[in-house]
Amino acid sequence: MQPSDEELYRLMRKGNQDAFAQLYERREPALYRFALHMSGSPAVAEEVSQEVFVQLMGPSTRFDETRGSLESFLYGIARNLIRVVRRLGPVAEPVDRPFHHDILGELIADETTAALHRTLRELPERYRDVIFLCDLEERSYEDVARLIGRPVGTVRSRLHRARALLSAKLKRLNATPEVVTR
Amino acid sequence: MTCSQWIVELVECARRQGEPDRALRAHLSLCANCSERWDREQQLTAQFRAIRMQAAALRSPDSFARAKSRESLMRDFARIHRRPLVASWVWALGAAAALLFAVFLGHEAGKRTRKAVSPAFRIHDESVLYEASLDASALSNDDFIAVPYTPPLAPGEMVRVVHADLYPEALASMGVEVDPSFAGDLAADVVVGEDGLPRAVRISENGQF
Numbered sequence: 410m411q412p413s414d415e416e417l418y419r420l421m422r423k424g425n426q427d428a429f430a431q432l433y434e435r436r437e438p439a440l441y442r443f444a445l446h447m448s449g450s451p452a453v454a455e456e457v458s459q460e461v462f463v464q465l466m467g468p469s470t471r472f473d474e475t476r477g478s479l480e481s482f483l484y485g486i487a488r489n490l491i492r493v494v495r496r497l498g499p500v501a502e503p504v505d506r507p508f509h510h511d512i513l514g515e516l517i518a519d520e521t522t523a524a525l526h527r528t529l530r531e532l533p534e535r536y537r538d539v540i541f542l543c544d545l546e547e548r549s550y551e552d553v554a555r556l557i558g559r560p561v562g563t564v565r566s567r568l569h570r571a572r573a574l575l576s577a578k579l580k581r582l583n584a585t586p587e588v589v590t591r
Numbered sequence: 592m593t594c595s596q597w598i599v600e601l602v603e604c605a606r607r608q609g610e611p612d613r614a615l616r617a618h619l620s621l622c623a624n625c626s627e628r629w630d631r632e633q634q635l636t637a638q639f640r641a642i643r644m645q646a647a648a649l650r651s652p653d654s655f656a657r658a659k660s661r662e663s664l665m666r667d668f669a670r671i672h673r674r675p676l677v678a679s680w681v682w683a684l685g686a687a688a689a690l691l692f693a694v695f696l697g698h699e700a701g702k703r704t705r706k707a708v709s710p711a712f713r714i715h716d717e718s719v720l721y722e723a724s725l726d727a728s729a730l731s732n733d734d735f736i737a738v739p740y741t742p743p744l745a746p747g748e749m750v751r752v753v754h755a756d757l758y759p760e761a762l763a764s765m766g767v768e769v770d771p772s773f774a775g776d777l778a779a780d781v782v783v784g785e786d787g788l789p790r791a792v793r794i795s796e797n798g799q800f
Contacts, residue, residue, distance in 0.1 A: 424672035426665065433661060441657075442646050451649060459660045466668050522638040544606065544639045545646070569602055576631040 414479035418465075418472060433462055436480060439546060440487050446541050447491045449530060457490045481556040488534070521582055528578045536571035543568050592618070597625050605632035735782065735791040748785050755781045757792065 412420075412428075414435070420428035437458055445454035464470050464486050472482050529540060542553045543564070550568075554561045597618050604611050611619060611629070619626045650657065744750060756776035782791040 426668055426672070429668050430661075430665065433664065437657070437661075438652060441650060445646055445649070446642070454650075455656055455660065459664060462664050463667065466664075466671060468671075519638070519641065522641050525635070525638050526642055540639075544636075545643050547643075569599060572602055572632065572635060575635055576628065579631055579634060580627075 415474045418474075418479050421466070429462075429466065432465075432479075436483055437462065440483060442546070443484060443541055444487055444491060446526075446545060447488075447530060447537065448494060449526070453491070453494050457487050457494070460490055461486045477558055478555060481558065484538075484556060488538075521579070524582050525575060525579060528575060532571060532574060536567055536574065539564055539567045540571045540575070544572075594622060594625055597622070598628055601625065601629045602632055605629065605636050608636055734793045735780075736793070737791050738789050741784075741788050741790055742786075744784055744790060750785070750790065751783045752780050753783055754795070755779055757781070757794070762792075762794075 414432060417428040417432045421432060440461055441454050441458040444457035445451060448454060461483055472479055529537060532540065538557060539553060542548045542556060550561045550564050553564045597615065600615055601611065604615065619629055757779045758776055762777065778795045780793040780795055781789045784790050
């Protein structure tokens, strides 16, 4: 049986590097995608997903498992880091990584989809989070409810509201295709 | 059912990329708004799928950037958790040094205590050596006064009886009444153990107490 995140965290705090590596392998890819979708920048996503683990192992970070799961704690750190990055303004992508030069939206061939991706980042945070977790990460309502610390009904209603907003946006985009030109 | 209720149904159906059931299909065929929403919800689901795939293609789990990031994190982790190990050595060394210092202080204090006893009298004439086991009875008779709070003599321990000048304070500490006006020294025989501590005193000069 796989140890839980919380068990791995306790081991990690005692200096067990294997536990830390397991946590990294288990949680880093989704955190990277989360940061990528929220920022649209692979460089930011790379930075954020690494910084989350730097903070996790740092002496000032104290995770309290009575207040929620470690996974939601990690998403919390990532969210805060992205907020900081947003406040600081656009991030320069490294020029020595040509593949990563373009942001995710630019890699999406379909313009409407790329526009949708940008619109997604403009949604209020509470809607963006549920879209990311439910529709992009394909997590169940129950999982997402646990992660964001809200009832399942709230998750469902937020998701429906978020989709309605995106749907309305799509409708406008479909009606006025010039809006999507960059 | 109202349109709002149908929309909840169709959103869930679009999310799981399923086919609408007969009832929903019937409503969609009658309601232009819901039908349009159904199309957009299907489009949204397809677009989310495209975004998901693009994001996955952007960075594989064994990408160079990730490997570099992982390596750097593991190095940092090892460095952070090495520090307490060094600190424990420092603590251990510190504790050992403190212990040694305490032992040294204790030793010095002991020496000072022993020295503090001897100024109570000034030896001016060393004399006879006795073996305590043989002469203990001889020493406990007559005019000898046992010095309080001193360890008893061990059997076989060699004692010396020395002639000394006793200060009045030393006599007072032995429980002997001394005339407060008396300021001089008293000639006495002092029984001294092998450790240098006085065990008994006999006043050889008379008259002041």
